Amino acid sequence: MKWCEVSIQTTHEATELIAEIFSDLGATGVVIEDPELINDYITSGKWDYTDIPIATETEVVTVKAYLTVNGELEGRLQTLKQEVKALEGRGVSITPGIITTNELADEDWSDTWKQYFHTEKPGDRIVIKPTWETYEPQDDEVIVEMDPGAAFGTGTHATTSMCICELEHLVKPGMKVFDVGTGSGILSIIAAKLGAKDIQAVDYDESVLKVVRENLQQNHVEDVISVAQSDLMQNVHGKAQLVIANIVADIIIRLFDQLDDHLEEDGTLLTSGIIEDRIDDVLEAAAAHGYGVVKRRENKGWACITFKKQA
Known part of the structure; x- marks a missing residue:
């Protein structure tokens, strides 16, 4: 079997959205080459040795996917171009948006790309563990198992890791939670493992819901999380x-x-995925609806903002 490696050079904002497009197209594996993330690993001491230099240009992220070379490939590539163009129509910057293809010989991609994912602890308690690694929890650590071969949103991206840190403080035992745009379901799973008992995870893209359900079962939280397709909170x-x-x-x-x-009077809204240039737009919309900022985090050009209704 032959494979087509498809690469897109894009922005941090569009990275996970493009990864989801690849998933919808049936990609066997997706690799995100983020120079900011690589720099973090180099400076963190997590690698015993590396000769990779520190990147000075960190604005462009390369998203690679592997599609089977067959009669459907040309149609999938055309669909990819249309979906990427549709992101621009929704106001998502994809610059430079360069798409390249390269035909490769057969390889077991599911094993090859495991080298990019290792156990991480983005917060004080939550530990994100790939399914193929072993880890013994320490003290009050909470283990979440995620297989990046099956889903996107594994806790390594700044938008997700900031949310994880906030959830450790926001989730209370027995509380009701809505996870809008759930993606891989990782934040719903974390909320459940922190004690929330009634969680509704929704996403506009119905194709991701099968993966979400698999992740819930992997983490034994399917009894407290319901999954549904929804445009925002309509469902x-x-x-x-x-x-x-x-x-x-x-x-x-x-x-x-x-x-x-859909939010209790004294409830909390936790938002993330806000690129630096759009922070003021979100704050303006919040204020227009009577919501004020409780806490604001920023990391790598992204913001995670917690809101409450103002008195």
């Missing part, structure tokens, strides 16, 4: 004490129109 029921929205700025801005109907 959630009742009011939650915590709403999580790790998506993009434009979608978060739309979310405020529905928030009062």
Whole structure:
């Protein structure tokens, strides 16, 4: 069997969205080459040795996927170009947006790309562990198992890791949580493992829900998390004490129109996926709907902002 390696040079903002497009196209594996993340690893001392130099240009991320070379390949590549162009139409910057292809001989991609993923501890308690590694929890650590071969959103991206840090403080035992734009389901899983008992995980893209359910079963939390396709919160029921929205700025801005109907009076909105240039737009929308900032984190050009309704 032959494979087509498809590479897209893009922005940090578009990285996970493009990874999801590849997943929808049936990619066997996706690799994200983020120079910021590589720099972090080099300076963190997590590698015993590396001759990789520190990158000085960190704005461009390369997303690679592997598609089977067959009669459907040309159609998939055309669909890819259309979907990437549609992101631009939604206001997502994909610059430079250069797409290249390269035909490769057969290889077991599921094993090759495991070298990029290792056990991580983004917060004080949560540990994200690939399914193929072993790890013994220390003290009150909480283990979440994620297979990046099956889903995107493994806790390594700044937007997700900031959310994880906040969830460690925000989630209370027995609380009701809505996870809007759940992606891989990682934040819902973490909320469940921290004690939330009624969680509704929704995503506009119905194709990701099968992967979410697999991840719930892997972590034994399927009894407390329901999964559904939904445009924002149209298909959630009742009011939650915590709403999580790790998506993009434009979608978060739309979310405020529905928030009062689905968030308890003293509830909390945790948002992330907000690129630095769009922070003011989100803050303006929040203020227009009567929501004020409780806490704001920034990391690698991204913001994670917690809101509450103002008195």
